[in-house]
Amino acid sequence: MSQKKLIHIVLVVLGFIMYAQTTSYEYALDDKMVITNNQITRQGFEGISKHFQHDAMDGFWASEYGIPVEELNDKSRVSGGRYRPLTLTTHSIEWALFGQNPGVSHTVNALLYGLLGLLIFMWLRALFKEEETDPLKTVSFWATVLFLVHPLHTEVVANIKGRDEILSMLFAVFAAFKLIKGFDTKKSKEIWIGAGLMFLSLLSKETAAPMVGVVPVSLWFFRNSTVKEIIQVSWQPLALALLYILIRSSVVNPSPSEPTELMNNPFVNASGSQKWATIFLTVAAYVKLLFWPNPLTHDYYPYHLPFIDAEQRYAEMSHPAALLGLALTATLAIWSLWGIVKRKKSAFGAIFFVATFILVSNLLFPIGVFMNERFMFMPSLGFAIAVVWFGKKLIEEKQSVAIAAKGLLVVAIAGFAILTFGRNPAWRNDQTLALTDVEVSDGSAKAHMAAGDALLKRIREEKNQQKKNEMINEAFQHLQTSLNIYPGYFPPLDLMAQVYFHAGNYTQSAKLYKQCADRKPGKYQFVKNIIACASRLKQDEQYQKAVEVYDIALSVDPSNTDALQQGAEVYARNLGNISAAKNMLERALSVAPNDPQLLQKMGIVYAMSGNPGEAIGYFEKAMQLAPNDASIVKNTGVTYMQLGNREKGQALLNRAKQLKSPTAQ
Incomplete structure (x- = not known):
């Protein structure tokens, strides 16, 4: 086997090994949006064409609303628009072939990541003209290795949803390789293949768009090309990029205005100076994570920020990290511009970083979150190139530091690999991720909400009461913290109601469900939950509290016959308040006058009050509506007996016995 082939195999295997442990992991985080709760994805092969006709989120929202995706209107869609049909197609294919099998999807991600490593090496080696050099002595090899082991990539590779980032970069890098080859060999076929691959990259995820510009810049640096020569290999991918934009704009729902909800716009409560100071602080945080990727978290929602x-x-702009971020931003911008003007190859890593980072930095437009580690996936290659490039130049200029520099690189690679292996287990499932990252993202309302949700799932399964109580208390703390951070946040309110239910505090649970119902009118599941709380109080023989909770349900839905019927039963049988029972049943019958069960209960109430004459009318009507209901027939018979009509009463009682008999038809 040639050294070239061996190096190729090593890089693919290295990329796979970094995430081999994830092949036994479950779905986590946003996987439900693109796979398990995505109506289109779950259609398998039949859904593939629909991915190209819909926003990437349409299948998820259609599932949430319980309607066919074709009936989803623009008001139901998430603002901004996401068009990633090619990535979603791979999920549909896997669903069709393997069903709900996260292990297969994790394996595919790891394999694609290894393939990406190989393509990065091939592109950089061609770009830097290192084909004839020993690979172990090249920038392309060591930059690729540094990229593959970087822990910041766990959010992309260990999360199945992150495949959009992998595929987008994979096709973009492959395109860059083909375009360089086309330029060097003057073969238009290679150039058009490169343009097609760039188109596939954009269909995987929009964030690859800067690569359309990176290729011409790379030719400017490493081929000393003229503008005319560069245009000859750049207009094809640019033309297909414009085609992509046209297709995308015809499908997705554009954002009409800047979001005003905190979880979609973290700067909504910030002043102008605070917004820019925070953005510059995140720049410093990103650079810090590139060099020292610890601790890591998937959650940078309000108000979790590094350094503060x-x-x-x-x-504030006076914060050292904000000032450092401002200085770094200015330095990178100036260095990149200077490098382009002077054709300084040493600036290429910085240019690649800036080009692929600018769209997700909040510097040009809001992206809906302070920062995210997955946003460093492509830019981190620029970091790796710059680090190895300068390391190599340092060794060439100062041989005395060669051993130290090489040793430092090896230590960094080993350290990054260890951190990656250590970070991966957090992504095993939603629960491990939430409970791991809340320790880092202590200021995030979403992180505390997710931790509470994770604990709630464990509470439902736990049999040991002592452990259950401990988890209930811990869930309370996380959910209350979430609400303290963001009082208007809905999910922790709903979860808090559920935790109170599991804690046995049904009255408080009902009150919180009432708040949920007030915030989301028309969601009658909350009324059902309140009624469930009342039923538990009834089981626990807390009858007065039970009717108070039924009243809470009726304050949300005054015509809810379940609450009226069950409340009436408690008033009559357990509290002896016949008047209140009659009142509730009258309200229920005004809503459903032909409900045989309501009519029967009204008859029972009149019978309990010593008025069989009134009761018999309700029983007769109920029996007309449900002639084969043994309970109704029996109660009618008993009432006739009370009225002295023993013959008719006995006949009905005999018929009730027949209806209860197993052989009754």
Whole structure:
């Protein structure tokens, strides 16, 4: 086997090994949006064409609303628009072939990541003209290795949904390789293949768009090309990129205005200076994570920010990290521009970083979150190139530091690999991720909400009451913290109601469900939950509290016959309040006058009050509506007996026995 082939195999295997442990993991985080709760994806092969006709989120929202995706209107869609049909197609294919099998999807991600490593090496080696050099002595090899082991990539590779990032970069890098080859060999076929691959990259995820510009810049640096020569290999991918934009704009729902909800716009409560200070602080945080990727978290929602206390919420321009971020931003911009003007190859890593980072930095437009580690997936290659490039130049200029520099690189690679292996287990499932990352993202309302949700799932399964109580208390703390951070946040309110239910505090649970119902009118599941709380109080023989909770349900839905019927039963049988029972049943019958069970209960109430004459009318009507209901027939017979009509009463009682008999037809 040639050294070239061996190096190729090593890189693919290295990429796979970094995430081999994830092949036994479950679905986590946003996987439900693109796979398990995505109506289109779950249609398998039949859904493939629909991915190209819909926003990437349409299948998820259609499932949430319980309607066919074709009936989803623009008001139901998430703002901004996401068009990633090619990535979603791979999920549909896997669903069709393997069903709900996260292990297969994780394996595919790891394999694609290894393939990406190989393509990065091939592109950089061609770009830097290192084909004839020993691979172990090239920038392309060591930059690729540094990229593959970087822990910041766990959010992309260990999360199945992150395949959009992998595929987008994979096709973009492959395109860059083909375009360089086409330029060097003057073969238009290679150029058009490269353009087609760039188109596939955009269909995987929009964030690859900067690569359309990176290729011409790379030719400017490493081929000393003229503008005319560069245009000859750049207009094809640019033309297909414009075609992609046309297709995308015809499908997705554009954002009409900047979001005003905190979880979609973290800067909504910030002043202008605080917003920019926070953005520059995140730049410093990103650079810090590139060099020292620890601790890691998937959650940078309000108000979790590195370098500042959670209570502070936003950075001020006087903060050292904000000033450092400003200096880094200015330095990178100036260095990149200077490098382009002077054709300084040493600036290529910085240019690649800036080009692929600018769209997700909040510097040009809001992206809906302070920052995210997955946003460093492509830019981190620029970091790896810059680090190895300068390391190599340093060794060439100062041989005395060669051993130290090489040793430092090896230590960094080993350290990054260890951190990656250590980070991966957090992504085993939603619960492990939430409970791991809340320790880092202490200022995030979403992180505490997710931790409460994870604990709630464990509470439902736990049999040991002592452990269950401990988890209930811990869930309370996380959910209350979430609400303290963001009082208007709905999910922790709903979850808090569920935790109170499991804790046996049904009255408080009902009150919180009432708040949920007030915030989301028309969601009658909350009324059902309140009624369930009342039923539990009834089982626990807390009858007065039970009717109070039924009243809470009726304050949300005054015509709810279940609450009226069950409340009436408690008033009559358990509290002896016949008047209140009659009142509730009258309200229920005004809503459903032909409900045989309601009519029967009204008859029972009149019978309990010593008025069989009134009771018999309700029983007769109920029996007309449900002639084969043994209970109704029996109660009618008993009432006739009370009225002295023993012959008719006995006949009905005999018929009731027949209806209860197993052989009754």
